[in-house]
Amino acid sequence: MDLKDLYRDVILDHNRQPRNFGALAHSDAHAEGHNPLCGDRLTVWLRFEGDRIADIRFEGKGCAISTASASLMTEAVKGRDKAAIKELYDRIHVLLTEPHAAADASLGKLAALGGVSEFPARVKCATLCWHTLNAALEHSADAVSTEE
Amino acid sequence: MATSLAAPPGNFDAERVRRDFPILEQQVNGRPLVYLDNAASGQRPLAVLRAVEHYETHTHANVHRGVHALSQAATDAFEGARERARRFINARSTREIVFVRGTTEGINLVAQSFGRPRLGRGDEILISALEHHANIVPWQMVCEQTGCTLKVAPINRRGEVELEALFELLNSRTRLVAVAHVSNALGTVVPVERIVQAAHSCGALVLLDGAQAVAHSPIDVRALGCDFYAFSGHKLYGPTGIGVLYGREELLEEMPPWQGGGEMIRTVSFERTTYNDLPWKFEAGTPNISGAVGLAAAMDYLESLGLEALAAHEQRLLAQATAALERLPGIEIIGTAAHKAAVLSFTMRGCHPHDLGTVLDSQGVAIRTGHHCAMPVMTFFDIPATARASFGCYNTEADVAALVAALEKAREVFG
Numbered sequence: 001m002d003l004k005d006l007y008r009d010v011i012l013d014h015n016r017q018p019r020n021f022g023a024l025a026h027s028d029a030h031a032e033g034h035n036p037l038c039g040d041r042l043t044v045w046l047r048f049e050g051d052r053i054a055d056i057r058f059e060g061k062g063c064a065i066s067t068a069s070a071s072l073m074t075e076a077v078k079g080r081d082k083a084a085i086k087e088l089y090d091r092i093h094v095l096l097t098e099p100h101a102a103a104d105a106s107l108g109k110l111a112a113l114g115g116v117s118e119f120p121a122r123v124k125c126a127t128l129c130w131h132t133l134n135a136a137l138e139h140s141a142d143a144v145s146t147e148e
Numbered sequence: 149m150a151t152s153l154a155a156p157p158g159n160f161d162a163e164r165v166r167r168d169f170p171i172l173e174q175q176v177n178g179r180p181l182v183y184l185d186n187a188a189s190g191q192r193p194l195a196v197l198r199a200v201e202h203y204e205t206h207t208h209a210n211v212h213r214g215v216h217a218l219s220q221a222a223t224d225a226f227e228g229a230r231e232r233a234r235r236f237i238n239a240r241s242t243r244e245i246v247f248v249r250g251t252t253e254g255i256n257l258v259a260q261s262f263g264r265p266r267l268g269r270g271d272e273i274l275i276s277a278l279e280h281h282a283n284i285v286p287w288q289m290v291c292e293q294t295g296c297t298l299k300v301a302p303i304n305r306r307g308e309v310e311l312e313a314l315f316e317l318l319n320s321r322t323r324l325v326a327v328a329h330v331s332n333a334l335g336t337v338v339p340v341e342r343i344v345q346a347a348h349s350c351g352a353l354v355l356l357d358g359a360q361a362v363a364h365s366p367i368d369v370r371a372l373g374c375d376f377y378a379f380s381g382h383k384l385y386g387p388t389g390i391g392v393l394y395g396r397e398e399l400l401e402e403m404p405p406w407q408g409g410g411e412m413i414r415t416v417s418f419e420r421t422t423y424n425d426l427p428w429k430f431e432a433g434t435p436n437i438s439g440a441v442g443l444a445a446a447m448d449y450l451e452s453l454g455l456e457a458l459a460a461h462e463q464r465l466l467a468q469a470t471a472a473l474e475r476l477p478g479i480e481i482i483g484t485a486a487h488k489a490a491v492l493s494f495t496m497r498g499c500h501p502h503d504l505g506t507v508l509d510s511q512g513v514a515i516r517t518g519h520h521c522a523m524p525v526m527t528f529f530d531i532p533a534t535a536r537a538s539f540g541c542y543n544t545e546a547d548v549a550a551l552v553a554a555l556e557k558a559r560e561v562f563g
Contacts, residue, residue: 003510007503007561016498016563038502038518039532061532063500064562119506 005115006122007064014068019075024057033060033132033144040066040125044074044132051081058129065113065122070129072110082137089130096126160461165453166542168193179512182550187332187360187491187538188516190385192442199445200387200438207441210434212411226437229444230427233392236447237377238368243426244400246393247435251359252282254378254393255326257430258355259286261406262376262399263324269295272321274352276314277303277528278331278338281521283357287326296323303528307334307483315346322352329361329377333522333536334483335466335491337361344373353399359383363540364462364489366455369394381439385541386446390439393430400426407432450541458541462490465539469548476555482534490539493520496555499562501533507561508535511554 024030024045034041042060046053056074060067077085092110094101099117116126124146131144166172169191174181183191203225209218211226230242239245248254263273273287277300291298299322301314309327318325325347330337340356347354355376361367363384369377376399380391395403405412405423409432414422423429450458469492473479478497496504505517515537519526526533537551 003507003557003561006506012562036519036523039526040502041532063502065503122502122506125502 002115006119008112008115010072010109010112011064011068014071015064018058018067018071020057020071020078022057022059024055027055027057029136029139031132031135031140031144033128033135033146035062035066035124035128035145035147037147038063038125040128042066042070042129042132044070044129044136046133046136051083053077053080053085056133058132062128063122063125065116065125066128069113069126072113073129073133076108076110077133085133085137089134092130093127096123160453160457162461162542162544166544168195168449169542170194170197172542176512176514177510182511182513182547182554184537184539184543184547184551185514185516186363186540186543187335187383187520187536189382189388190363190540191542192387193385193446193449195449196386196442196445200442203438203441208437211437212428222437225441226435229440232444232447236367236451237362237392237394238370239394240370241397244394244397246395246400246427246430247440248378248391248393248430249389249436250380250382250391251357251378252286252380254376254391255282255355255357256286257393257406258326258376258378258395259290261403261430262353263287263290263296264293265404267294267296267323270321271296271323272299272319273297274299274301274314274317274322274325274347276301276309276327276338277524278307278309278334278336279326279328279522279524280332280357280359281523282359283326283328284524300524301327303336303525306485307331307336307525308485309336309338309343311339311342314343318346318350318352320350322347322350324353324355326355326357328357328359329367330358330364330489330491331483331522331525332360332491333520333525333534334485334493335360335488335538336483336485337487337489339487340372340374348373360489360491363450364455365459375399381443381446384443384446384450386443387436387439390436390443392443397426400430403430405429405432409433411435453541461541462539462543465543465545465548466490466492468545469537469539469551472548472552473555476552476559478559479555482529482531491536492538493534493536495531495534496558496562499558501535503562504535504555504558507558508551508554511550511557513550513554515551 027045030045040062044058047055135144209222211223353375356374358379362379377394382388412432482493501517
């Protein structure tokens with residue numbers, strides 16, 4: 001278990017300075033994610049142009065993994081349409097849950113989350129924002145959790 | 149206790165105690181294990197492991213009613229454990245010692261058997277803002293069932309129960325006061341003797357949640373004067389799934405059974421069932437016999453260490469760890485009561501407790517991170533979680549040093 005594999009520089013940077021952080025005025029959809037056991041909590045706001053996410057912001061409190069994952073996610077999905085996001089989500093899920101998954105160059109900076117799969121207790125931290133994004137895309141009113 | 153007299157507090161030999169705990173010999177993530185999660189669960193000494201193994205290997209059968217030799221031996225072991233537990237907390241009689249799964253079940257038993265039948269609209273149950281969920285939720289359930297009201301005495305910024313405020317909440321409607329003896333989240337030792345006195349003068353009964361107290365100092369329920377005292381075996385180096393509810397005999401006598409089944413009855417017909425005597429009235433079904441045997445062995449073991457000497461040893465570790473953490477930049481200790489058990493809850497600026505837990509684990513240091521089943525305490529301090537290091541009989545100064553080094557590592561990673 002190598003700490004540097006989990007807390008890569010990209011993760012630490014996005015934890016310290018999360019991108020697209022803070023509420024989005026005039027959003028078209030939003031959703032809340034909450035993992036009460038560890039206390040991670042975040043809100044994701046979306047603005048659409050047609051089928052495409054024109055803008056996305058998030059706000060919340062959480063550990064480095066959940067904060068960095070959300071920050072990286074907002075950068076990755078901005079400008080993409082729902083189908084592309086679904087496809088990206090599937091690849092992220094493999095990255096986060098399957099140790100030694102083959103490096104996927106198309107993931108770009110999101111690949112920095114590759115160390116999470118070696119820390120099973122932390123997978124839920126990294127997936128919370130993605131499940132919350134899904135809920136926002138589906139206009140779900142219920143808070144999302146990735147804890148069992 | 150002869151041992152505590154023979155071993156002055158300054159000479160508690162934790163290195164020798166360590167050798168009684170085989171689990172501590174392992175490496176975690178390539179480092180020697182430093183186990184600082186004792187408030188969640190203690191480890192088992194060889195004496196407990198061997199007592200359980202001996203029981204399972206030589207003695208096991210179902211207890212009570214059996215005429216064959218093993219059944220009688222198992223009954224002797226089980227009832228012997230009850231007598232051991234009676235002595236451990238200085239109860240008057242074994243009829244006051246009900247074996248339960250743990251503290252949670254003990255509190256639920258009182259809530260459902262004492263509370264539910266006799267509480268109603270206008271009655272009040274008083275707890276404190278320091279409580280573990282196990283001493284909140286059972287009372288909320290009773291309030292829903294009966295219409296009685298739950299009152300909560302506040303805590304201050306040091307994590308101490310505000311006694312004056314608690315006393316003001318006491319009145320003729322208060323039927324039961326249920327408070328922790330020691331806070332699991334912060335380590336605060338609650339001055340329960342004063343609470344018992346004040347509650348009794350108002351005519352209210354008192355339940356003490358002793359889960360965190362039993363492994364750290366001698367418990368004398370008669371000196372405390374409480375009406376109920378609940379604790380778990382695994383917090384005092386015994387097995388999981390076994391614990392004790394102490395209740396004053398005259399109260400238990402009046403309380404109806406809360407679970408029906410075998411063991412708790414005297415006669416059963418379809419027209420009428422009569423119940424067994426105390427304490428079996430509250431022990432429906434086959435009990436955790438080996439657990440009780442292991443618990444008795446844990447009590448023997450703890451007393452052989454000397455609970456007073458152990459308490460002094462833990463206080464030394466707490467003082468060392470507190471002083472060391474206060475010197476670390478960005479660390480804030482949550483819970484600074486004047487009187488604390490060896491529990492150290494804290495946060496580190498710029499590093500979420502969850503990340504801290506992962507970094508410490510990578511260094512072989514096991515602590516707990518989260519809300520510690522005390523969400524209202526976290527809300528009070530406006531934090532989502534804390535990191536909590538808790539010390540036990542086998543912890544040493546080297547463990548404190550390992551904790552500090554691991555925290556410095558976390559600072560290095562998180563800058």
